[in-house]
Amino acid sequence: MLNEEKILAILRLQKCKAVGDILAKKLIVHVGDVVQIFREKTSHLSKINGIGKHVLKHLFTKENITLAQQELRYIQDNAISYSYFLEDKYPQNLQHCVDSPILLFEDGAIDFSNKKIISIVGTRNMSSYGRDFCTKLITDLAPHNPIIVSGFAYGVDICAHKVAVQNNLQTIAVLAHGFEQIYPKVHKKYMQQVNENGGFLTEFWHNEMPLRENFLKRNRIVAGISNATIIIESAEKGGSLVTADIANSYDKDVFAVPGRTTDLYSKGCNNLIKNNSAFLLNSAKEIVNMLNWDLKATPKIIQKQLFLDLNENEQKIHDFLHDKGKQILDVISLECNIPMYKLASILLQMELKGVSKPLPGKMFELI
Incomplete structure (x- = not known):
């Protein structure tokens, strides 16, 4: 369960008319945490591709704070379940879609x-x-x-x-x-x-x-x-x-x-x-x-790769993909705390080393 400050920040971001789900994820990945977005200086946010004066104007409106607080009260009063796109309980298939909602409500x-x-x-x-x-x-x-x-x-x-x-x-x-x-x-x-x-x-x-x-x-x-x-x-x-x-x-x-x-x-x-x-x-x-539903699941044999020549960031990505399976580029950047501008070249080096491979939809998995 997300703490109140975090869910409020997510709701504010979700309510912002000038920010769609793709841009919202870009903001979260770049800043590192959804709460930090609303603590960041606008001069820093404006350097992010896609964040201009129009977006910043809507991002920090007081109306969105009030509306987010009202929606949070409804969620709490009615025990509404929800899942954030970076949580394990978020639908896995949907998590891999670049424009999927940052927040889902369920009943x-x-x-x-x-x-x-x-x-x-x-x-x-x-x-x-x-x-x-x-x-x-x-x-x-x-x-x-x-x-x-x-x-x-x-x-x-x-x-x-x-x-x-x-x-x-x-x-x-x-x-x-x-x-x-x-x-x-x-x-x-x-x-x-x-x-x-x-x-x-x-x-x-x-x-x-x-x-x-x-x-x-x-x-x-x-x-x-x-x-x-x-x-x-x-x-x-x-x-x-x-x-x-x-x-x-x-x-x-x-x-x-x-x-x-x-x-x-x-x-x-x-x-x-x-x-x-x-x-x-x-x-x-x-x-x-x-869909291969007629095939009985066979145990997956995972052979530990020895002597992989990986640097610190490559090892971090390797361990993350090993634990979580295939993941979208934005999620790798956020979870491994590696800026997007560095991540592409790191993943390319890992591909050349035969460690990982790209998939359709900006996704990557270990080989």
Whole structure:
């Protein structure tokens, strides 16, 4: 649990209109701690790339302090759970996404110890074909006990949540608003079931409304939190296609269910497949095979490398990656206390020594 000073600083940073998640992480990495950001001289902060007068003006507004204090009171009074992007309990898949929220709020009984996580999204105007496919897909995947993630919206989303509950699977609904709202209101009747079989996640403060732009922000969480994203049905344009694009940008597997060329709500899926933006999905077996769920885990034999010629910073990074596994560049910089401008050259030297290797999405892991 973060202390009160730290959570207040995170909330202030999160509320700053001129600072998105990428810039927020850059600030934290550069300064070394989120609390220190608001103690730092503006002359020092202004030297950080991307921090200009406009950002500094919004960063230190008194209004944000008041709003952060109010939100903290709500969190404390309602025992709201939350996770900071540098904490171990933050969803690991999402932690590797450069634009993931710096702070997530959760409600329910979410357990991320299960690493088999899939997102299922699609049109609000679900056909009987889509409903039948979604039902059979999740039912056939049930023996593998995956977590089913979706957006709690009409159509494909709520179908995925309901079928997951019916199969006693954990399901996570990612919201585009705060916990004091519910959208659509007709889905309020499903809240208890979802809470008892997983729960709700949101980056939005308790009183934030389901604005149009919030749904687009929500989609990156849906795409980033899972191992793969499945599009059941979609028209030529729609939010689920945005989710597919985001998932592809994160180097996640994307699957789409094909349909007849004459069906309006199969055109989006057919185009994803035609453009090689998604794997064609006919059955649960393809998910199981592509994600290696059918393979029994074998003990990983770790052979200690002797006589590695590493300097102090290289050894620090080596030990961190050994303990934590693959990590994003920003997190390595922050946790190892190595400035970003030095880190790139150090990682290159480690790569040349055969110690580490770069991965898509500015991530690195030991060889």
